[in-house]
Amino acid sequence: xxxxxxxxxxxxxxxxxxxxxxxxxxxxxxxxxxxxxxxxxxxxxxxxxxxxxxxxxxxxxxxxxxxxxxxxxxxxxxxxxxxxxxxxxxxxxxxxxxxxxxxxxxxxxxxxxxxxxxxxxxxxxxxxxxxxxxxxxxxxxxxxxxxxxxxxxxxxxxxxxxxxxxxxxxxxxxxxxxxxxxxxxxxxxxxxxxxxxxxxxxxxxxxxxxxxxxxxxxxxxxxxxxxxxxxxxxxxxxxxxxxxxxxxxxxxxxxxxxxxxxxxxxxxxxxxxxxxxxxxxxxxxxxxxxxxxxxxxxxxxxxxxxxxxxxxxxxxxxxxxxxxxxxxxxxxxxxxxxxxxxxxxxxxxxxxxxxxxxxxxxxxxxxxxxxxxxxxxxxxxxxxxxxxxxxxxxxxxxxxxxxxxxxxxxxxxxxxxxxxxxxxxxxxxxxxxxxxxxxxxxxxxxxxxxxxxxxxxxxxxxxxxxxxxxxxxxxxxxxxxxxxxxxxxxxxxxxxxxxxxxxxxxxxxxxxxxxxxxxxxxxxxxxxxxxxxxxxxxxxxxxxxxxxxxxxxxxxxxxxxxxxxxxxxxxxxxxxxxxxxxxxxxxxxxxxxxxxxxxxxxxxxxxxxxxxxxxxxxxxxxxxxxxxxxxxxxxxxxxxxxxxxxxxxxxxxxxxxxxxxxxxxxxxxxxxxxxxxxxxxxxxxxxxxxxxxxxxxxxxxxxxxxxxxxxxxxxxxxxxxxxxxxxxxxxxxxxxxxxxxxxxxxxxxxxxxxxxxxxxxxxxxxxxxxxxx
DNA sequence: GGAGGCCTCGGAAGG
DNA sequence: CGAGGCCTCC
Numbered sequence: 189x190x191x192x193x194x195x196x197x198x199x200x201x202x203x204x205x206x207x208x209x210x211x212x213x214x215x216x217x218x219x220x221x222x223x224x225x226x227x228x229x230x231x232x233x234x235x236x237x238x239x240x241x242x243x244x245x246x247x248x249x250x251x252x253x254x255x256x257x258x259x260x261x262x263x264x265x266x267x268x269x270x271x272x273x274x275x276x277x278x279x280x281x282x283x284x285x286x287x288x289x290x291x292x293x294x295x296x297x298x299x300x301x302x303x304x305x306x307x308x309x310x311x312x313x314x315x316x317x318x319x320x321x322x323x324x325x326x327x328x329x330x331x332x333x334x335x336x337x338x339x340x341x342x343x344x345x346x347x348x349x350x351x352x353x354x355x356x357x358x359x360x361x362x363x364x365x366x367x368x369x370x371x372x373x374x375x376x377x378x379x380x381x382x383x384x385x386x387x388x389x390x391x392x393x394x395x396x397x398x399x400x401x402x403x404x405x406x407x408x409x410x411x412x413x414x415x416x417x418x419x420x421x422x423x424x425x426x427x428x429x430x431x432x433x434x435x436x437x438x439x440x441x442x443x444x445x446x447x448x449x450x451x452x453x454x455x456x457x458x459x460x461x462x463x464x465x466x467x468x469x470x471x472x473x474x475x476x477x478x479x480x481x482x483x484x485x486x487x488x489x490x491x492x493x494x495x496x497x498x499x500x501x502x503x504x505x506x507x508x509x510x511x512x513x514x515x516x517x518x519x520x521x522x523x524x525x526x527x528x529x530x531x532x533x534x535x536x537x538x539x540x541x542x543x544x545x546x547x548x549x550x551x552x553x554x555x556x557x558x559x560x561x562x563x564x565x566x567x568x569x570x571x572x573x574x575x576x577x578x579x580x581x582x583x584x585x586x587x588x589x590x591x592x593x594x595x596x597x598x599x600x601x602x603x604x605x606x607x608x609x610x611x612x613x614x615x616x617x618x619x620x621x622x623x624x625x626x627x628x629x630x631x632x633x634x635x636x637x638x639x640x641x642x643x644x645x646x647x648x649x650x651x652x653x654x655x656x657x658x659x660x661x662x663x664x665x666x667x668x669x670x671x672x673x674x675x676x677x678x679x680x681x682x683x684x685x686x687x688x689x690x691x692x693x694x695x696x697x698x699x700x701x702x703x704x705x706x707x708x709x710x711x712x713x714x715x716x717x718x719x720x721x722x723x724x725x726x727x728x729x730x731x732x733x734x735x736x737x738x739x740x741x742x743x744x745x746x747x748x749x750x751x752x753x754x755x756x757x758x759x760x761x762x763x764x765x766x767x768x769x770x771x772x773x774x775x776x777x778x779x780x781x782x783x784x785x786x787x788x789x790x791x792x793x794x795x796x797x798x799x800x801x802x803x804x805x806x807x808x809x810x811x812x813x814x815x816x817x818x819x820x821x822x823x824x825x826x827x828x829x830x831x832x833x834x835x836x837x838x839x840x841x842x843x844x845x846x847x848x849x850x851x852x853x854x855x856x857x858x859x860x861x862x863x864x865x866x867x868x869x870x871x872x873x874x875x876x877x878x879x880x881x882x883x884x885x886x887x888x889x890x891x892x893x894x895x896x897x898x899x900x901x902x903x904x905x906x907x908x909x910x911x912x913x914x915x916x917x918x919x920x921x922x923x924x925x926x927x928x929x930x931x932x933x934x935x936x937x938x939x940x941x942x943x944x945x946x947x948x949x950x951x952x953x954x955x956x957x958x959x960x961x
Numbered sequence: 962g963g964a965g966g967c968c969t970c971g972g973a974a975g976g
Numbered sequence: 977c978g979a980g981g982c983c984t985c986c
Binding site for chain 1: 977981
């Protein structure tokens with residue numbers, strides 16, 4: 189145990205060993221926040237705390253997964269028993285056990301954002317409102333904001349301020365939509381993401397015996413990324429911790445970048461009020477970055493008024509100054525950044541994984557993709573449409589959902605006519621209207637159209653009954669078969685596999701493969717043994733009979749909250765990472781390129797109106813810069829295509845905020861003052877020399893068309909060059925040279941080459957693109 | 962009921 | 977420019 193503590197500096201150690209009572213850890217970027225959290229849990233266990241009585245809440249599955257792994261590494265398999273997970277997953281578990289008090293079954297369905305929007309769109313149409321005025325996404329956002337402030341539909345409708353606000357926004361019916369939405373979710377035995385929080389809070393508030401149970405269960409509570417919690421999450425934590433007050437929150441106000449979705453920095457301030465005798469630990473030593481990067485980051489964040497004072501410092505090397513790339517166009521920005529990566533990689537012999545390109549909006553990724561591809565540098569784009577969001581996957585899952593929970597309205601409307609079976613829009617409108625009139629779920633109408641006097645002809649009636657009979661037969665088999673067998677049975681007998689198989693277009697083939705991949709994932713799930721439950725939880729365990737195999741609804745419960753595709757089975761991790769700054773939070777890379785530093789893009793145009801929004805944007809920039817370990821390069825383009833139009837841009841105001849002692853600004857005239865003549869770079873053709881004026885070629889678009897998030901984009905097969913010492917070669921950039929020696933084999937083969945102009949270089953042949961003379 | 966053309970509009974994002 | 981919803985025509 190002492191050995192464990194030796195890994196920590198004094199501030200970190202204090203934050204770990206003082207585990208009794210309330211404490212707050214303010215952890216600067218790169219200061220070992222995760223380390224403190226994991227060691228604190230490990231320390232608790234080592235001190236004899238029961239893992240079953242420790243609750244650790246994170247925001248993302250990824251964070252939970254990583255922390256679990258690290259704790260397991262420290263204290264062994266016992267770590268599995270810690271209640272560690274996202275707010276949503278932990279609360280959904282509680283609600284499966286105790287949600288019946290609020291009228292939900294243990295099999296309730298969880299609606300993701302897409303499901304919620306679909307339901308809202310239907311409601312808005314039924315109410316004869318204009319979906320352009322009441323854009324489902326915006327309505328959902330508004331409802332979500334209300335929910336996280338614990339304003340339920342009835343209260344919303346009665347609130348004079350909210351009514352006034354909606355009235356003057358020209359959307360007076362939001363309250364009614366909210367009410368109908370809530371009723372329909374309830375009738376569907378479904379909760380949206382916010383309901384998982386709201387209902388957890390209601391459960392604790394209205395059922396003292398439930399609150400006492402969980403207060404006893406969770407003796408020690410830890411919360412990661414506390415600056416990102418919203419009001420509802422704050423209240424739940426407060427209630428759970430009220431008895432023991434063994435609560436530890438970890439966060440960094442400077443990295444709060446989610447205010448736009450309800451996170452409240454107020455929660456950090458409230459903490460002091462709620463627990464006046466709390467202990468405060470500040471982690472200010474940065475272990476990640478060079479002095480130049482840390483100083484640059486400090487000089488950025490100091491421009492914010494709202495912040496908790498702290499002084500981040502580092503013992504690391506001075507490092508290189510930040511660099512700035514000025515490009516004529518977004519296309520050229522891509523070329524220059526890719527070349528910057530290429531050069532660093534070659535000179536220092538770095539793996540691709542040492543690099544990340546960060547941007548403000550996903551749309552910016554394309555020019556980087558194109559340029560990296562030209563240089564045969566493998567890359568991976570993070571955070572585009574995830575596997576479970578794909579339409580074909582959502583459809584298959586909707587069948588599973590409907591089999592498990594017949595009342596699920598969204599699942600029903602998704603699949604009742606997919607594949608086409610002659611139950612069209614007209615019929616479904618009648619069904620929904622009837623369901624509303626008779627106060628039942630649409631499923632009950634479909635199941636028994638006659639009984640509810642549905643006005644349809646005999647053939648339609650038979651189609652409805654036939655569909656209901658098929659779903660019921662699935663429902664009956666749910667517990668009788670393992671997850672994989674029933675899943676494949678459903679996919680095939682509902683006609684999904686056949687429908688997808690018949691589409692032989694590349695997209696169709698890919699859809700078919702995706703469904704097969706889903707089925708494989710379910711098979712894998714079946715092969716993994718069920719995690720064991722501790723003794724004391726056996727009473728709560730709602731599954732009376734322990735089946736010898738794992739069922740489809742167990743799979744669906746696990747999958748409902750997994751929105752990111754699992755990346756753990758990636759064999760090839762050697763790629764450049766491309767992602768938004770938001771997605772990069774919590775990550776680090778040796779060399780980081782922060783792109784698109786232009787006013788109206790970063791900071792975004794919507795942020796320029798209020799100081800609070802601009803400050804959040806600045807924190808975002810702070811997050812971006814602090815991802816870098818050894819070098820950070822900023823870039824911007826003077827012209828950029830935006831929605832098809834070329835617009836002139838201004839450099840970001842944030843660039844000027846960087847302390848000039850930490851950044852190298854290129855001379856005004858040169859494009860890229862780096863001893864590099866970009867006109868000779870592969871792929872830089874006349875258009876790019878005089879860039880900005882031409883549109884990206886048609887072939888650019890093809891690139892992203894069938895982009896698969898899952899797989900690395902392969903580097904093109906390099907020609908097999910058999911190099912011998914003494915050979916004369918030509919390189920695109922370094923010119924003519926002579927091979928001195930060759931070593932290594934396969935993809936690691938390197939050559940030392942002496943170039944006439946550029947001098948001696950060591951090149952990885954995989955990428956070097958040499959021409960033998 | 963479904964395919965294909967037309968029109969509109971665009972933020973970042975976890976669960 | 978491109979995605980996705982809507983409308984029209986078959």
